[in-house]
Amino acid sequence: MSVLLDTVTAVLFPAGAAFCFLGALGLVRFPDTMSRLHAAAKAQTLGLVLVLVGASAQMPGRHAPALLLVALFQLFTAPITSQIIARTAYRTHGLDRNLLLGDALADRLARDGTPLGGPGRARPDEDAER
Amino acid sequence: MTRSGNRRADRVLPALRHVPMIVWLWLLWILLWGATSAVILVGGLLVAVGVVLSFPLPAVLPGAVPEPLRIGRLLIHVLTDLVKSGCTVAWQVVRHGRRVSCGIIEVPLRVDSDLLIAAVAEFTTMSPGSVVVEIDRRRKRLYVHALPVRDRRDIAHRRAEVQAMERRIALAVGHRRGVEDPGPNPARPDDARDDP
Amino acid sequence: MTLLYGITLTVIAVSGIVTLLRLVRGPLALDRIMALDVLVTMTIAATAVGSAARDDTTAIPVLVVLALLAFIGSVTAAHLIEKREGMR
Structure with missing residues (x-):
């Protein structure tokens, strides 16, 4: 039993760490806020969940559920956070329009008569304006 | 069914609707404590009922039967x-x-x-x-x-x-209405028959 | 097993440093919020690995709180930015 659990941990820890690293790499390499969000929301969440499951395999029985609970929270909250960030990013020019193949939302907003400002120019730093 | 029976059902059913939430909160409490002593069990149940009663959620999806x-x-x-x-x-x-x-x-x-x-x-x-x-x-x-x-x-x-x-x-969640009927998919994205 | 924990912690630490790069560079405030969120996620992961390595369960309740706080913090900050943009 212990060997089995150790194997689970030995597989899940490196895999989780690898996804953590790839998520961080995506955060740096991707060109605009919106695609960085993909790295933050998915690779990162998957990495954390794998690590947590791996850790819970090593924990005494009564503490393992709490770790799985953290994983569950993360699974539920990560999409919500990323949706809100995506929504804000879309409206604050966090989107490089040169990368886009099509933008159905811009078409919709234009038809509604509430288009956003000019094409995706990245706004200079918010904090630097002060 | 008599009218009074109906009314009792009206009173009891909304209360039943809270049961899954109470059970879930209770389970959460026990998991977080990581132990099952009598104090934790009773206290958890009290807290769960208290939370559900003080922050009641509206009924979602009336009539849906989860599968x-x-x-x-x-x-x-x-x-x-x-x-x-x-x-x-x-x-x-x-x-x-x-x-x-x-x-x-x-x-x-x-x-x-x-x-x-x-x-x-x-x-x-x-x-x-x-x-x-x-x-x-x-x-x-x-x-x-x-x-x-x-x-x-x-x-x-x-x-x-x-x-x-x-x-x-x-x-x-047993919500068949709307997704079962094979009719034409209601919206090709670029059609212009949206509400004004 | 010790080697495994060591490697895992090292990789997570390196990822944290890479994420710091994005936190410093920005360019939008949103990028920084995102980077902070990811950093908290990595903290949780690293703490979990540490607990497993030392057979120490005291940190687990902290992880639960941290996960919830990160969520609330990110959402609130994103809302704040959206509101500020709306006023311009």
Whole structure:
């Protein structure tokens, strides 16, 4: 039993760490806020969940559920956070329009008569304006 | 059924509706304590009932009967989706990096309930290469930012994927209305017959 | 097993440093919020690995709180930015 659990941990820890690293790499390499969000929301969440499951395999029985609970929270909250960030990013020019193949939302907003400002120019730093 | 029986059912049923939430909160409490002494059990039950009574949630989806088997299948699907999406993003990072191509896709939905639309949005964000940007509740549309999108075929493919997920969720909670009828898909995205 | 924990912690630490790069560079405030969120996620992961390595369960309740706080913090900050943009 212990060997089995150790194997689970030995597989899940490196895999989780690898996804953590790839998520961080995506955060740096991707060109605009919106695609960085993909790295933050998915690779990162998957990495954390794998690590947590791996850790819970090593924990005494009564503490393992709490770790799985953290994983569950993360699974539920990560999409919500990323949706809100995506929504804000879309409206604050966090989107490089040169990368886009099509933008159905811009078409919709234009038809509604509430288009956003000019094409995706990245706004200079918010904090630097002060 | 007599009128008084009806009325009693009206009184009892709303209370029954809270039971799953109370059980879930109770379970949560026990898990967080990581022990099952009498004080924790009783205290947890009191706290759960107290929370539910002081912050009552509105009834969602009246008349829906969840189907455990379909819910299980949905969960398995979502978990595999999560692994797939992690791999997709990782591959995009390694392979394309700065020159990634994406698109924002409009997905018309057929379900018409706050809970279901929220669930579809949530699970769509978990599925490979897509993040929900905007939810248009009134027109029942999702706007999805999809990561590797190269041509029109990809866009149609992604839209179909989200709609398949929607159908799966609706069936899992026993909400057949709207997704079962095989009629024409109500919205090609670019048609002009929207409400003013 | 010790080697495994060591490697895992090292990789997570390196990822944290890479994420710091994005936190410093920005360019939008949103990028920084996102980077902070990811950093908290990595803290949770690293703490979990540490607990497993030392057979120490005291940190687990902290992880639960941290996960919830990160969520609330990110959502609130994103809302704040959206509001500020709306006023311009």
